[in-house]
Amino acid sequence: MESKLYSVDEVKSFIKQNKIMALAGDEQVLDQLPEGHWIGGTIPYFMDEDAGKFAQDKIFVNELDPKSSNYKINVYDENNIEQIIKDTFNNGFTLIIMPPFQKVHQAFALKAEDIEGLYNNPIVGWIAGVDLNADATPKVYNGLNKEKFEDKAVAIHIELPDDYFAQIDITNIFEPDPESPEIRFFFDTFDALNCLIDGKETNLAEYIDKHNIDIKLPLVADYSGAHINVSIKEVDVKNGLVSFFAPVFESKVYRFAKPIDNYINRFEVKTLDYNPDNVFSCNCILNYLYGEFEGRKINNIKGPITFGEIGYQLLNQTLVSLIVDKN
């Protein structure tokens, strides 16, 4: 089945066919679905087969691989999120959907790297969201019993046959600016007052304000060649506070991202080798907004537009894909 937006009736028929799926849509459409082998999360922004779009009457469907032989769905909160690896199969992958800025989201983001066996199988996922102009709360769903949560995460663990394996690929248009100072933080946090900028203790909000740093550009850390973004949520100069969409870590060195002339063009270039046959893919709402993706088709990118992406860890301003291949 092709990954794309479907009508509620079409999705209902997939559920009747016992398809194992990850669904993304507005709360009012997800509420209409019957019980079945699915998990879901709220979001009304998508990259569909023809263009980026806002849709509250359709549901984006990712069939979680017809080769899958077994699956299980689990619900997690901040107290048991570290158990997630123990619930995985020996060979397979996990797709998790979380509500934003709830304790489970923060616990996973801060502790992921310490979870034993985190890299044994790919974990992908996304952070649920809502219409930015509406008064609503993001939700996640366990389709097995149609439970709906706003403070818990739902994950589906998929088992793959031995001759298959899953892998994650990411696309990040940002790279550290070589002219940026080195930024280090005193502890792992979503919010920071002071930090070390080129070794000198400095208030980050004041620094950003004084140097007119464009906060559409994330902080970027180098993970052995992977550029991992931490997007800036808010700079509160009055209180000297900078808030982030993902945590910054004490053990990492950050730099401001190199400025980009043409956001969408950069994205097009970076996704030339994007594999449209992936099992799952999602992209960040900040890319969608800053790059003005609505009404635009970018190569063959498809999937929900999310309030945070997960590729082993919580990522920002990143396109995440899960691919299943034969060994």
Added chain:
Amino acid sequence: MKTINSVPPKERKEWRDLLTGNLNIPLKNFFFQMKVTQAKNQIAMGKITLDEAIDDIHALCKKFFKAKNMDVDLANIFLNSNELTTSDDVYGTTTEISTESNGQSQNENVTTAERKKQEMLELLKVKEEKMRLERERQKLQEERRKLEAERIRLEAEKTIQEKLLKEKLKLKKQYEELKQQEPFDKSDNTEVIEDNNELNEVKNELDKLFSEYKTEEDSPRKRSFFSRMFGIFKK
């Protein structure tokens, strides 16, 4: 582009180099990038040993050997390592509309959000202050260690100087005593002359004894030489 057909054995030195930072190669495979970063971090923090990290990463590289660019990364490490060296508040809206939006006025939401923010700010300030104080404490401890080392050094120096001063005073005293004994006034040197006569007598007696000692075979007399010498000096 070089590639590799299988995962090299874990005994290869390059694994250690990769995880200890001796070999800094920008990797291409996402799993490998993240795993190596995590392993380095955990080794640095003492959470796992280098050998455990190698075992783990080696097994996972085997599992994901067919993943995109894994062969290229391994080739770069194992076939080429000498050449390669080191290389609008979108979410904020959701915060404000989070759990308290049911039936409450926007003002109440704003107030709640503002209150939560202030609480968070306070907590953060306390945490940062705690961290700052901890850094200050460590700095002071370091200063204290340095001062203690300096104090010990100065104390040792003082002891040496005191000893030298005592020696100097002793010598000065001896010098003063000797100076007082000097027969500067030739008209009043009777005592000195008497002393000299006495010394000459002792010297003569010693010379006599010593010549006897040199010529005589082992005898009770010779054996009593030292006791007689002692007697002379005592006198």
